[in-house]
Amino acid sequence: MSQDENKDTCRIFISRKTSDSNVVGEEIxxxxxxLAANRIEFFDAERIEEGQRWAEEIRKELDQADILLLxxxxxxxxxxxxxxxxxxxxxxxxxxxxKSIVCLYPEGEKVPDPLFERQxxxxxxxxxxxxxxxxxxxxxxxxxxxxxxxxxxxPKFAKAQLLPIAEKIHxxxxxxxxxxxxxxxxxxxxxxxxxxxxxxxxxxxQISSDRESLKELFDLPPSPKAGKLFEWSKLVAKARIERDSxxxxxxxxxxxxxxxxxxxxDDRTSRQLNSRYLARDGKLYRPEIEFFRKNExxxxxxxxxxxxxxxxxxxxxxxxxxALAANIALASRIxxxxxxxxxxxxxxxxxxxxxxxxALERAKGExxxxxxxxxxxxxxxxxxxxxxxxxxxxxxxxxGADFNLDVKPxxxxxxxxxDLQAAIEALEAWRENNQRFLQIGLRVYxxxxxxxxxxxxxxxxxx
Numbered sequence: 396m397s398q399d400e401n402k403d404t405c406r407i408f409i410s411r412k413t414s415d416s417n418v419v420g421e422e423i424x425x426x427x428x429x430l431a432a433n434r435i436e437f438f439d440a441e442r443i444e445e446g447q448r449w450a451e452e453i454r455k456e457l458d459q460a461d462i463l464l465l466x467x468x469x470x471x472x473x474x475x476x477x478x479x480x481x482x483x484x485x486x487x488x489x490x491x492x493x494k495s496i497v498c499l500y501p502e503g504e505k506v507p508d509p510l511f512e513r514q515x516x517x518x519x520x521x522x523x524x525x526x527x528x529x530x531x532x533x534x535x536x537x538x539x540x541x542x543x544x545x546x547x548x549x550p551k552f553a554k555a556q557l558l559p560i561a562e563k564i565h566x567x568x569x570x571x572x573x574x575x576x577x578x579x580x581x582x583x584x585x586x587x588x589x590x591x592x593x594x595x596x597x598x599x600x601q602i603s604s605d606r607e608s609l610k611e612l613f614d615l616p617p618s619p620k621a622g623k624l625f626e627w628s629k630l631v632a633k634a635r636i637e638r639d640s641x642x643x644x645x646x647x648x649x650x651x652x653x654x655x656x657x658x659x660x661d662d663r664t665s666r667q668l669n670s671r672y673l674a675r676d677g678k679l680y681r682p683e684i685e686f687f688r689k690n691e692x693x694x695x696x697x698x699x700x701x702x703x704x705x706x707x708x709x710x711x712x713x714x715x716x717x718a719l720a721a722n723i724a725l726a727s728r729i730x731x732x733x734x735x736x737x738x739x740x741x742x743x744x745x746x747x748x749x750x751x752x753x754a755l756e757r758a759k760g761e762x763x764x765x766x767x768x769x770x771x772x773x774x775x776x777x778x779x780x781x782x783x784x785x786x787x788x789x790x791x792x793x794x795g796a797d798f799n800l801d802v803k804p805x806x807x808x809x810x811x812x813x814d815l816q817a818a819i820e821a822l823e824a825w826r827e828n829n830q831r832f833l834q835i836g837l838r839v840y841x842x843x844x845x846x847x848x849x850x851x852x853x854x855x856x857x858x
Contacts, residue, residue, distance in 0.1 A: 405431070405530075405537040408460035409439040410481040411468075425603040425624060426560055429588060429694065431531065431543040433601070433624075457485045461538035465498040467506075468568055494538055497526070501569050518568035524561035528553050583608040583680070583701040585630070587655065591693025594659040596652045598628035612701060614675035633675060636771070643767040646670035647682040655697060658687050671704060671768055677711055679704040679768055710772040716843040718776030723836045725766050726829055733758050734826045741819050748813040755818065756810050780843060787835045794835075798828050 428435045438456045457463065463485040465478045482496055498506050499516045506515045516526055529536045531544040531553075547553045586603040587596065601624040606617040613633040615625060636644045647670040654666055666687075672680045680701040688696045710721055737755050740746060770777075781788035802825045809817035840846075 400540050402538070402540045404434050404436055405462065405539050405543060406436045406438070406460045407462045407464055408456055408481070408485070409437060409464050409466060410478045411439065411466045423560060423563055425586075425588075427527075428624070429590075430547070430556055432590075434539070434543055453481070454484065454488075457481065458488050460485065461494050463494075463496045465496065466568070467498065467500045469501045469504070469570065493535065495536075499523075499564075499568060502565070518565055520558070520561050520565045523564050524553075524558055527557045527561060531557075582703075583612050583674075584685070585612070585699050585701075587627070587651070587697040587699065588624070589655065589659070589695040589697075595656045596627055598626060598631075600627040601625070602627060602630055608701070611676040611678075612672075612674045612680070634672065636673065638771070639767070641763075641767075643670070643764050644673055646764065647672050651682070651684070651697070651699060654684060655695070658697075659695065668699075670764065671707075672701065673768060673771065674701070678708045679772065707768060707772060710769065710776070713773065713776055715776045715780035716840060718773035719780040719836060719840050719843065721769055721773055722777060723833065723840060725762075725769050726832050726836065729762055729766075730826070730829050730833070733762055734822055734829060738819065738822050738826070741815060741822070746815060748815045748818075752810050752813055752815070752818060759806070780839060784839050784842065787839050790835050791832070794828055794831050798825070802828055 424435075424437045428437075438460070463482060465482060467478065482498075485494075485496060497516050499518055500506050502517055502519050504517075516522060528547055531537070531547040532542050534541055537543050542548075547556065584604060585608060588601045588603060589596070593600075603624055609615040609617060609625070613630050615629065615633060631645065631648055634645055634648060639645075642649075647668050650668045650670055654668070658666070666684055668682050668684060670682070672682055674680055681704050682699050682701050685698040685700045686696075688698070710718055713721070733755075737751070737758070740751055741755075781791055802821060806818060806821035806825065808814075809821050
Protein backbone atom coordinates (compact mmCIF):
# COMPACT_ATOMS: atom_id res chain seq x y z
CA MET A 396 0.00 0.00 0.00
CA SER A 397 1.58 3.32 -1.11
CA GLN A 398 1.79 6.29 1.17
CA ASP A 399 -0.67 9.13 0.75
CA GLU A 400 1.16 11.91 -1.13
CA ASN A 401 -0.47 14.49 1.12
CA LYS A 402 -0.13 12.61 4.42
CA ASP A 403 1.36 15.10 6.88
CA THR A 404 0.80 13.56 10.34
CA CYS A 405 2.30 10.50 12.01
CA ARG A 406 -0.01 8.82 14.54
CA ILE A 407 1.70 6.75 17.25
CA PHE A 408 -0.28 4.38 19.45
CA ILE A 409 1.59 3.67 22.69
CA SER A 410 0.98 0.23 24.17
CA ARG A 411 2.30 -0.36 27.70
CA LYS A 412 2.09 -3.01 30.37
CA THR A 413 -0.95 -2.81 32.60
CA SER A 414 1.30 -2.46 35.67
CA ASP A 415 2.96 0.66 34.29
CA SER A 416 1.75 4.20 34.61
CA ASN A 417 2.10 6.43 31.58
CA VAL A 418 5.77 5.70 30.83
CA VAL A 419 6.34 8.01 27.88
CA GLY A 420 4.82 10.97 29.70
CA GLU A 421 3.34 14.24 28.53
CA GLU A 422 6.65 16.10 28.75
CA ILE A 423 8.46 13.67 26.43
CA UNK A 424 5.51 13.56 24.04
CA UNK A 425 5.40 17.35 23.97
CA UNK A 426 9.11 17.56 23.13
CA UNK A 427 8.84 14.93 20.40
CA UNK A 428 5.82 16.66 18.91
CA UNK A 429 7.41 20.12 18.89
CA LEU A 430 10.40 18.85 16.91
CA ALA A 431 7.92 17.64 14.29
CA ALA A 432 6.09 20.99 14.17
CA ASN A 433 3.07 19.34 15.84
CA ARG A 434 2.79 16.64 13.18
CA ILE A 435 2.90 13.70 15.63
CA GLU A 436 -0.24 12.52 17.40
CA PHE A 437 0.00 10.14 20.36
CA PHE A 438 -2.61 7.88 21.87
CA ASP A 439 -2.76 5.30 24.62
CA ALA A 440 -5.65 3.62 26.42
CA GLU A 441 -5.19 5.87 29.47
CA ARG A 442 -6.89 8.62 27.49
CA ILE A 443 -10.16 6.73 27.16
CA GLU A 444 -12.68 8.42 29.43
CA GLU A 445 -14.94 6.54 31.78
CA GLY A 446 -18.15 5.45 30.10
CA GLN A 447 -16.63 5.13 26.62
CA ARG A 448 -16.64 1.82 24.80
CA TRP A 449 -12.96 1.08 25.33
CA ALA A 450 -12.66 -1.87 22.93
CA GLU A 451 -14.32 0.10 20.13
CA GLU A 452 -12.17 3.16 20.86
CA ILE A 453 -8.93 1.14 20.90
CA ARG A 454 -9.79 -0.55 17.61
CA LYS A 455 -10.52 2.82 16.01
CA GLU A 456 -7.23 4.33 17.24
CA LEU A 457 -5.19 1.29 16.18
CA ASP A 458 -6.79 1.45 12.75
CA GLN A 459 -5.69 5.09 12.36
CA ALA A 460 -2.19 4.60 13.82
CA ASP A 461 0.95 4.55 11.67
CA ILE A 462 3.17 3.10 14.39
CA LEU A 463 2.38 0.82 17.31
CA LEU A 464 5.03 1.51 19.96
CA LEU A 465 5.19 -1.36 22.46
CA UNK A 466 6.83 -0.04 25.65
CA UNK A 467 8.14 -2.79 27.94
CA UNK A 468 9.83 -1.81 31.19
CA UNK A 469 11.90 -4.08 33.45
CA UNK A 470 11.38 -7.01 33.48
CA UNK A 471 10.23 -7.20 29.87
CA UNK A 472 8.64 -10.67 30.18
CA UNK A 473 6.29 -9.79 33.02
CA UNK A 474 2.75 -8.57 32.57
CA UNK A 475 2.89 -7.88 28.81
CA UNK A 476 -0.40 -9.59 27.89
CA UNK A 477 -2.11 -6.30 27.09
CA UNK A 478 0.71 -5.27 24.71
CA UNK A 479 0.41 -8.65 23.00
CA UNK A 480 -3.34 -8.15 22.54
CA UNK A 481 -2.90 -4.70 20.99
CA UNK A 482 -0.03 -5.91 18.78
CA UNK A 483 -2.17 -8.73 17.41
CA UNK A 484 -5.08 -6.40 16.72
CA UNK A 485 -2.79 -3.87 15.02
CA UNK A 486 -1.27 -6.58 12.84
CA UNK A 487 -4.71 -7.85 11.79
CA UNK A 488 -5.72 -4.33 10.78
CA UNK A 489 -2.50 -3.51 8.87
CA UNK A 490 -1.08 -6.82 7.62
CA UNK A 491 -0.74 -5.49 4.07
CA UNK A 492 0.44 -1.94 4.81
CA UNK A 493 3.74 -0.18 5.46
CA LYS A 494 2.77 0.59 9.04
CA SER A 495 5.09 -0.80 11.69
CA ILE A 496 5.25 -2.25 15.19
CA VAL A 497 8.24 -1.14 17.26
CA CYS A 498 8.95 -3.03 20.49
CA LEU A 499 11.02 -0.95 22.92
CA TYR A 500 12.49 -3.28 25.55
CA PRO A 501 15.00 -2.93 28.43
CA GLU A 502 18.75 -2.93 27.85
CA GLY A 503 20.34 -6.39 28.15
CA GLU A 504 17.02 -8.24 27.94
CA LYS A 505 15.20 -9.88 25.03
CA VAL A 506 11.86 -9.28 23.37
CA PRO A 507 9.27 -11.69 24.87
CA ASP A 508 8.90 -14.76 22.63
CA PRO A 509 5.36 -13.93 21.38
CA LEU A 510 6.69 -10.56 20.15
CA PHE A 511 10.06 -11.64 18.74
CA GLU A 512 9.05 -11.13 15.10
CA ARG A 513 8.28 -7.45 15.68
CA GLN A 514 10.93 -4.82 15.15
CA UNK A 515 12.93 -4.84 18.38
CA UNK A 516 14.48 -1.67 19.77
CA UNK A 517 16.78 -2.30 22.74
CA UNK A 518 16.50 0.70 25.07
CA UNK A 519 20.08 1.92 24.99
CA UNK A 520 20.52 5.65 24.60
CA UNK A 521 22.42 5.14 21.34
CA UNK A 522 19.76 2.94 19.71
CA UNK A 523 16.85 5.12 20.86
CA UNK A 524 18.65 8.15 19.46
CA UNK A 525 19.24 6.45 16.09
CA UNK A 526 15.60 5.40 15.88
CA UNK A 527 14.40 8.93 16.64
CA UNK A 528 16.65 10.36 13.90
CA UNK A 529 15.19 7.84 11.43
CA UNK A 530 11.63 8.60 12.56
CA UNK A 531 12.06 12.32 11.88
CA UNK A 532 14.11 12.17 8.67
CA UNK A 533 12.84 9.05 6.87
CA UNK A 534 9.23 9.23 5.58
CA UNK A 535 9.12 5.42 5.45
CA UNK A 536 9.61 5.30 9.22
CA UNK A 537 6.89 7.87 9.92
CA UNK A 538 4.58 6.73 7.09
CA UNK A 539 4.24 10.34 5.95
CA UNK A 540 4.69 11.95 2.56
CA UNK A 541 7.81 13.81 3.68
CA UNK A 542 10.27 14.03 6.59
CA UNK A 543 8.85 15.16 9.91
CA UNK A 544 11.94 17.33 10.39
CA UNK A 545 14.61 17.21 7.68
CA UNK A 546 16.90 19.47 9.73
CA UNK A 547 17.55 16.56 12.11
CA UNK A 548 19.60 14.89 9.37
CA UNK A 549 22.36 17.25 10.53
CA PRO A 550 24.24 15.16 13.16
CA LYS A 551 25.12 18.15 15.33
CA PHE A 552 21.55 19.48 15.39
CA ALA A 553 20.12 15.98 15.98
CA LYS A 554 22.49 15.38 18.89
CA ALA A 555 21.49 18.65 20.57
CA GLN A 556 17.77 18.08 20.16
CA LEU A 557 17.22 14.32 20.35
CA LEU A 558 19.97 12.97 22.60
CA PRO A 559 18.49 14.45 25.83
CA ILE A 560 15.11 12.90 24.95
CA ALA A 561 16.75 9.54 24.21
CA GLU A 562 18.48 9.66 27.60
CA LYS A 563 15.18 10.32 29.40
CA ILE A 564 13.47 7.41 27.63
CA HIS A 565 16.44 5.16 28.40
CA UNK A 566 16.13 5.89 32.13
CA UNK A 567 12.37 5.34 32.15
CA UNK A 568 12.58 1.95 30.43
CA UNK A 569 15.57 0.58 32.34
CA UNK A 570 14.84 1.50 35.93
CA UNK A 571 14.08 -1.40 38.22
CA UNK A 572 10.52 -1.90 39.52
CA UNK A 573 11.64 -0.85 43.00
CA UNK A 574 13.09 2.34 41.52
CA UNK A 575 9.91 3.39 39.80
CA UNK A 576 8.71 6.71 41.03
CA UNK A 577 5.87 9.08 40.50
CA UNK A 578 6.85 12.62 39.61
CA UNK A 579 4.66 15.10 41.45
CA UNK A 580 5.07 18.83 40.98
CA UNK A 581 5.00 20.76 44.26
CA UNK A 582 3.19 23.60 42.48
CA UNK A 583 0.87 23.75 39.51
CA UNK A 584 2.59 24.87 36.31
CA UNK A 585 2.31 25.66 32.62
CA UNK A 586 4.96 25.84 29.91
CA UNK A 587 4.57 28.45 27.17
CA UNK A 588 6.15 27.38 23.86
CA UNK A 589 7.28 29.82 21.16
CA UNK A 590 8.78 28.34 17.95
CA UNK A 591 11.73 29.96 16.20
CA UNK A 592 10.82 33.31 14.64
CA UNK A 593 7.83 33.92 16.93
CA UNK A 594 8.54 36.85 19.24
CA UNK A 595 5.30 37.28 21.17
CA UNK A 596 2.43 35.31 22.64
CA UNK A 597 -0.57 34.95 20.35
CA UNK A 598 -3.93 33.26 20.70
CA UNK A 599 -2.56 30.08 19.08
CA UNK A 600 0.63 29.93 21.18
CA GLN A 601 0.86 26.40 22.57
CA ILE A 602 0.84 25.45 26.25
CA SER A 603 2.19 22.27 27.82
CA SER A 604 1.26 21.14 31.35
CA ASP A 605 0.12 18.15 33.38
CA ARG A 606 -3.47 17.05 33.85
CA GLU A 607 -3.68 18.19 37.49
CA SER A 608 -2.53 21.72 36.69
CA LEU A 609 -4.84 22.02 33.68
CA LYS A 610 -7.82 20.80 35.67
CA GLU A 611 -7.34 22.80 38.86
CA LEU A 612 -6.05 26.04 37.35
CA PHE A 613 -8.23 26.26 34.23
CA ASP A 614 -10.79 23.44 34.39
CA LEU A 615 -9.37 21.93 31.19
CA PRO A 616 -9.07 18.22 30.32
CA PRO A 617 -5.61 16.61 29.97
CA SER A 618 -5.30 17.64 26.32
CA PRO A 619 -7.64 18.71 23.52
CA LYS A 620 -6.62 15.76 21.35
CA ALA A 621 -4.14 12.92 21.60
CA GLY A 622 -0.62 14.29 21.23
CA LYS A 623 -1.78 17.89 20.84
CA LEU A 624 -1.37 20.85 23.16
CA PHE A 625 -3.73 23.58 24.30
CA GLU A 626 -3.64 27.06 22.82
CA TRP A 627 -3.06 30.20 24.89
CA SER A 628 -6.51 31.53 24.00
CA LYS A 629 -8.17 28.55 25.73
CA LEU A 630 -6.38 29.31 29.00
CA VAL A 631 -7.19 33.02 28.82
CA ALA A 632 -10.87 32.26 28.20
CA LYS A 633 -10.99 30.02 31.28
CA ALA A 634 -9.13 32.61 33.40
CA ARG A 635 -11.74 35.34 32.85
CA ILE A 636 -14.15 36.18 35.68
CA GLU A 637 -17.49 37.67 34.70
CA ARG A 638 -17.47 40.38 37.40
CA ASP A 639 -13.86 41.33 36.74
CA SER A 640 -14.45 44.33 34.45
CA UNK A 641 -10.91 45.66 34.97
CA UNK A 642 -9.17 42.37 34.22
CA UNK A 643 -7.47 41.82 37.56
CA UNK A 644 -7.53 38.05 37.09
CA UNK A 645 -5.78 38.33 33.72
CA UNK A 646 -3.10 40.79 34.83
CA UNK A 647 -0.55 37.97 35.28
CA UNK A 648 -1.14 36.82 31.70
CA UNK A 649 -0.58 40.34 30.35
CA UNK A 650 2.58 40.69 32.41
CA UNK A 651 3.83 37.33 31.13
CA UNK A 652 3.26 38.38 27.53
CA UNK A 653 5.28 41.57 28.17
CA UNK A 654 8.15 39.64 29.75
CA UNK A 655 8.28 37.17 26.86
CA UNK A 656 8.46 40.00 24.31
CA UNK A 657 11.27 41.55 26.36
CA UNK A 658 13.13 38.22 26.52
CA UNK A 659 12.83 37.69 22.77
CA UNK A 660 14.21 41.18 22.26
CA ASP A 661 16.98 40.69 24.84
CA ASP A 662 15.52 43.59 26.81
CA ARG A 663 16.52 42.77 30.39
CA THR A 664 13.52 43.48 32.59
CA SER A 665 12.51 42.38 36.09
CA ARG A 666 11.44 39.02 34.63
CA GLN A 667 8.88 38.45 37.33
CA LEU A 668 5.11 38.68 37.63
CA ASN A 669 3.45 40.87 40.24
CA SER A 670 -0.17 39.73 40.01
CA ARG A 671 -2.24 36.91 41.41
CA TYR A 672 -4.71 34.49 39.88
CA LEU A 673 -7.99 33.13 41.21
CA ALA A 674 -8.13 29.66 39.67
CA ARG A 675 -11.12 27.56 38.70
CA ASP A 676 -10.60 25.42 41.82
CA GLY A 677 -11.42 28.50 43.93
CA LYS A 678 -7.87 28.94 45.26
CA LEU A 679 -5.72 32.04 44.93
CA TYR A 680 -2.29 31.58 43.31
CA ARG A 681 0.82 33.66 42.69
CA PRO A 682 2.15 32.94 39.15
CA GLU A 683 5.94 33.22 38.85
CA ILE A 684 8.32 32.77 35.94
CA GLU A 685 10.54 29.80 36.79
CA PHE A 686 12.67 29.36 33.65
CA PHE A 687 13.34 30.85 30.24
CA ARG A 688 14.82 28.11 28.02
CA LYS A 689 16.40 29.06 24.70
CA ASN A 690 17.08 26.16 22.35
CA GLU A 691 19.63 26.06 19.57
CA UNK A 692 16.88 25.81 16.98
CA UNK A 693 15.44 29.16 18.14
CA UNK A 694 12.57 27.74 20.17
CA UNK A 695 11.81 29.49 23.49
CA UNK A 696 9.96 27.81 26.36
CA UNK A 697 8.85 29.63 29.50
CA UNK A 698 7.95 27.70 32.65
CA UNK A 699 5.43 29.43 34.93
CA UNK A 700 4.65 27.98 38.37
CA UNK A 701 1.55 28.76 40.43
CA UNK A 702 2.06 28.77 44.21
CA UNK A 703 -1.08 28.86 46.31
CA UNK A 704 -1.53 31.98 48.44
CA UNK A 705 -2.79 30.14 51.50
CA UNK A 706 -2.84 33.36 53.53
CA UNK A 707 -5.76 34.53 51.34
CA UNK A 708 -7.31 31.33 49.89
CA UNK A 709 -8.70 30.44 53.29
CA UNK A 710 -11.10 33.42 53.09
CA UNK A 711 -13.39 31.41 50.83
CA UNK A 712 -14.29 29.16 53.77
CA UNK A 713 -13.67 31.58 56.64
CA UNK A 714 -16.26 32.27 59.32
CA UNK A 715 -18.17 35.57 58.83
CA UNK A 716 -16.22 37.50 61.53
CA UNK A 717 -12.90 36.49 59.95
CA ALA A 718 -14.07 37.54 56.47
CA LEU A 719 -15.23 40.88 57.87
CA ALA A 720 -11.90 41.33 59.68
CA ALA A 721 -10.03 40.84 56.38
CA ASN A 722 -12.10 43.58 54.74
CA ILE A 723 -11.57 45.89 57.73
CA ALA A 724 -7.82 45.28 57.43
CA LEU A 725 -8.01 46.16 53.72
CA ALA A 726 -9.87 49.40 54.53
CA SER A 727 -7.23 50.25 57.13
CA ARG A 728 -4.47 49.61 54.60
CA ILE A 729 -6.20 51.92 52.10
CA UNK A 730 -6.36 54.63 54.74
CA UNK A 731 -2.76 54.40 55.94
CA UNK A 732 -0.91 53.39 52.74
CA UNK A 733 -2.80 55.48 50.20
CA UNK A 734 -5.23 58.10 51.47
CA UNK A 735 -3.27 59.78 54.26
CA UNK A 736 0.18 59.70 52.58
CA UNK A 737 -1.04 60.98 49.21
CA UNK A 738 -3.28 63.67 50.66
CA UNK A 739 -0.23 64.97 52.51
CA UNK A 740 1.95 64.79 49.40
CA UNK A 741 -0.60 66.39 47.07
CA UNK A 742 -1.35 69.21 49.50
CA UNK A 743 2.33 70.15 49.71
CA UNK A 744 2.78 73.47 47.87
CA UNK A 745 5.70 71.93 45.94
CA UNK A 746 3.61 69.05 44.57
CA UNK A 747 3.56 68.63 40.79
CA UNK A 748 0.90 66.54 39.03
CA UNK A 749 3.42 64.96 36.62
CA UNK A 750 5.38 63.58 39.59
CA UNK A 751 2.72 62.73 42.17
CA UNK A 752 -0.28 61.51 40.17
CA UNK A 753 1.49 58.60 38.40
CA ALA A 754 2.66 57.33 41.79
CA LEU A 755 -0.89 57.69 43.12
CA GLU A 756 -2.23 55.74 40.14
CA ARG A 757 0.24 52.88 40.75
CA ALA A 758 -0.55 52.68 44.47
CA LYS A 759 -4.28 52.77 43.73
CA GLY A 760 -3.92 49.98 41.16
CA GLU A 761 -2.00 47.68 43.52
CA UNK A 762 -4.47 48.11 46.39
CA UNK A 763 -7.50 47.76 44.10
CA UNK A 764 -6.08 44.52 42.68
CA UNK A 765 -5.51 43.06 46.14
CA UNK A 766 -8.92 44.30 47.24
CA UNK A 767 -10.60 42.62 44.28
CA UNK A 768 -9.35 39.18 45.33
CA UNK A 769 -10.15 39.72 49.03
CA UNK A 770 -13.70 40.85 48.20
CA UNK A 771 -14.45 38.09 45.74
CA UNK A 772 -13.12 35.39 48.08
CA UNK A 773 -15.00 36.70 51.09
CA UNK A 774 -18.21 38.07 49.57
CA UNK A 775 -20.37 35.13 50.63
CA UNK A 776 -19.19 35.29 54.22
CA UNK A 777 -19.49 39.09 54.26
CA UNK A 778 -23.13 38.66 53.28
CA UNK A 779 -23.58 36.35 56.26
CA UNK A 780 -21.88 38.84 58.58
CA UNK A 781 -24.30 41.62 57.62
CA UNK A 782 -27.28 39.30 57.16
CA UNK A 783 -28.47 39.76 60.73
CA UNK A 784 -27.83 43.52 60.65
CA UNK A 785 -30.15 44.85 57.92
CA UNK A 786 -29.56 48.55 58.68
CA UNK A 787 -25.79 48.18 58.45
CA UNK A 788 -26.23 46.03 55.33
CA UNK A 789 -28.15 48.83 53.60
CA UNK A 790 -25.49 51.35 54.64
CA UNK A 791 -22.77 49.04 53.28
CA UNK A 792 -24.57 48.96 49.91
CA UNK A 793 -24.77 52.77 49.86
CA UNK A 794 -21.06 53.07 50.69
CA GLY A 795 -20.20 50.75 47.80
CA ALA A 796 -22.46 52.60 45.37
CA ASP A 797 -21.05 55.99 46.39
CA PHE A 798 -17.49 54.77 45.81
CA ASN A 799 -18.17 53.11 42.45
CA LEU A 800 -20.39 55.86 41.02
CA ASP A 801 -18.79 59.00 42.43
CA VAL A 802 -15.44 58.65 44.20
CA LYS A 803 -13.60 56.29 41.86
CA PRO A 804 -14.62 57.97 38.56
CA UNK A 805 -13.70 61.40 39.99
CA UNK A 806 -10.23 60.23 41.04
CA UNK A 807 -9.55 58.48 37.73
CA UNK A 808 -10.65 61.60 35.81
CA UNK A 809 -8.36 63.79 37.92
CA UNK A 810 -5.39 61.49 37.26
CA UNK A 811 -6.01 61.43 33.50
CA UNK A 812 -6.41 65.21 33.33
CA UNK A 813 -3.50 65.81 35.75
CA ASP A 814 -5.78 67.96 37.90
CA LEU A 815 -4.10 68.17 41.29
CA GLN A 816 -6.94 69.93 43.10
CA ALA A 817 -9.57 67.54 41.76
CA ALA A 818 -7.40 64.61 42.90
CA ILE A 819 -7.22 66.06 46.42
CA GLU A 820 -11.02 66.46 46.52
CA ALA A 821 -11.51 62.90 45.28
CA LEU A 822 -9.12 61.52 47.91
CA GLU A 823 -10.93 63.48 50.63
CA ALA A 824 -14.24 61.98 49.43
CA TRP A 825 -12.62 58.53 49.46
CA ARG A 826 -11.37 59.12 53.01
CA GLU A 827 -14.90 59.95 54.15
CA ASN A 828 -16.23 56.86 52.34
CA ASN A 829 -13.50 54.75 53.93
CA GLN A 830 -14.35 56.12 57.38
CA ARG A 831 -18.01 55.22 56.95
CA PHE A 832 -17.07 51.62 56.15
CA LEU A 833 -14.69 51.33 59.09
CA GLN A 834 -17.37 52.61 61.46
CA ILE A 835 -20.06 50.13 60.45
CA GLY A 836 -17.55 47.33 59.85
CA LEU A 837 -16.08 47.61 63.33
CA ARG A 838 -19.54 47.89 64.88
CA VAL A 839 -20.77 44.70 63.19
CA TYR A 840 -17.48 42.96 63.98
CA UNK A 841 -17.86 43.66 67.68
CA UNK A 842 -21.43 42.39 67.58
CA UNK A 843 -20.37 39.25 65.69
CA UNK A 844 -17.85 38.46 68.43
CA UNK A 845 -20.13 39.66 71.21
CA UNK A 846 -17.51 42.17 72.36
CA UNK A 847 -19.87 44.99 73.37
CA UNK A 848 -19.48 45.63 77.10
CA UNK A 849 -22.50 44.97 79.28
CA UNK A 850 -24.62 47.96 80.18
CA UNK A 851 -23.34 49.54 83.43
CA UNK A 852 -26.11 50.65 85.75
CA UNK A 853 -25.40 53.43 88.29
CA UNK A 854 -25.04 52.13 91.80
CA UNK A 855 -27.69 53.20 94.33
CA UNK A 856 -26.45 55.73 96.83
CA UNK A 857 -25.69 54.29 100.21
CA UNK A 858 -28.51 55.06 102.64
